[in-house]
Amino acid sequence: MITVIKNGEVYAPKYLGKKDVVIAGGVIEGIYDAIDVPENFGNIKVIEAKGKMVLPGFIDSHVHILGGGGEGSFKTRTPEIQLSEILSGGITTVVGCLGTDGVCRDMNSLFAKSRALEEEGITTYIYTGAYDIPVKTITENCKTDVILIDKVIGVGEIALSDHRSTQPTFEQFANVVALARVGGMLSGKAGVVNVHIGDGKRRLEYLHRLVEETEIPIKQVIPTHINRSIKVFEAGVVFAKLGGIVDLTTSSDPDFLEEDEVKASTGLKMLLERGIPVEQISFSSDGQGSMPIFNEKREFTGLGVGSVKSLYREVKDAVLKDGVNFEDAIKVITSNVADNLKLFNKGKIQEGRDGDIVIIDNESLDIQYVLAKGREMVSQGQVIVKGIFEK
Structure with missing residues (x-):
């Protein structure tokens, strides 16, 4: 799965401006000014982050x-x-x-x-x-x-x-x-x-x-x-x-x-x-x-x-x-x-680091999305992946 987070205000945690973040194989593949994602092009998921801030996990x-x-x-x-x-x-x-x-x-x-x-x-x-x-x-x-x-x-x-x-x-x-x-x-x-x-x-x-x-x-x-x-x-x-x-x-x-x-x-x-x-x-x-x-x-x-x-x-x-x-x-x-703690793959939105991402609302700062190693775990404020014994 490739995930593209588009149009978000990226804090890496240093502010990078409005960027698109691409995650592939659980790892941040790159950070771009803007990329075009063709419709129905392979196994690509797009998360629209306009009006939101994109942070490290x-x-x-x-x-x-x-x-x-x-x-x-x-x-x-x-x-x-x-x-x-x-x-x-x-x-x-x-x-x-x-x-x-x-x-x-x-x-x-x-x-x-x-x-x-x-x-x-x-x-x-x-x-x-x-x-x-x-x-x-x-x-x-x-x-x-x-x-x-x-x-x-x-x-x-x-x-x-x-x-x-x-x-x-x-x-x-x-x-x-x-x-x-x-x-x-x-x-x-x-x-x-x-x-x-x-x-x-x-x-x-x-x-x-x-x-x-x-x-x-x-x-x-x-x-x-x-x-x-x-x-x-x-x-x-x-x-x-x-x-x-x-x-x-x-x-x-x-x-x-x-x-x-x-x-x-x-x-x-x-x-x-x-x-x-x-x-x-x-x-x-x-x-x-x-x-x-x-x-x-x-x-x-x-x-x-x-x-x-x-x-x-x-x-x-x-x-x-x-x-x-x-x-x-x-x-x-x-x-x-x-x-x-010398967690070299964590803590920053940077090429080659793990695809751990939190997306929050620009105004309320409430959490909207959470990705762990590229996998979407929280979507639109709701936990969508739970532990094996959770209802």
Whole structure:
């Protein structure tokens, strides 16, 4: 199948103007000023994108694809994610991870779930390990996981500054990062360590020590949840000013933020105003993690599930409510993530890269079409490809 996306305003994420994008064999064949497609000419599908913007497929680098939660006992474990949930958020690539529970959910199951989602039509990767140090892996250690297992691109999410972490020493943490880095070097992968930052008073202390006391580059670690509180956010600003990458979590309820929590869209604006280059900023959803639900009186009423659809919601809010430049906003879920994780075929509309495309309405910015590796998965706002067990 050859697909031609015609007359769209292409953001690659750099704005290219009105272009036609041709996808063949699941890969972007070229980007043209205008091409003529003869009627009834072979196996060619044309998507008319006039009045729409054409974007790279979104990358969510932190999703509990097996489900998350469980901190309130077994009944609070969240379910596995379904394909349609991912696609409806414009996401064509996910990185799966474990969280607090690395016992009842393990790396074998995470690997199998990532394979299942890939067979259903999207691209998947995983981090090895969970909150714990020592890291629970598939092979003998996290370095060999990164080297030998195609899906494994790094380690995480390792919990620091959190009462749920295993309270590792700095030396134990630095050793994990060193193993991940060498594993990445030997396999051509990023080998990054995704670091869950909690509310503890140490905040990003270990990450600063890593920079000061070792030879490991600062971008080998990516702290996430830095918008969980203003104190953690400010620590993230300091880290970013040293050259580090910071990741903001999107899946909180925007109507009932915790008292000092920073909304992801607002956090993006604040970071840019502080002079942090946009290339050092990313969003991830923490999708399928458990999320508290509050009523209008801010009273806790139960648990919900963090949504991967929040990833693009916060990008829209950054543009429509916080006045962030559109190109900058899109980068935090496309090219920045691809660059940080060395996903060389993802994150940009460029000849030779995978045909992962999201088409949105020019005015509302609502998602109209999603293509994953050239296959149309969402059409006119409706998911048309679902997982095998979805109705």
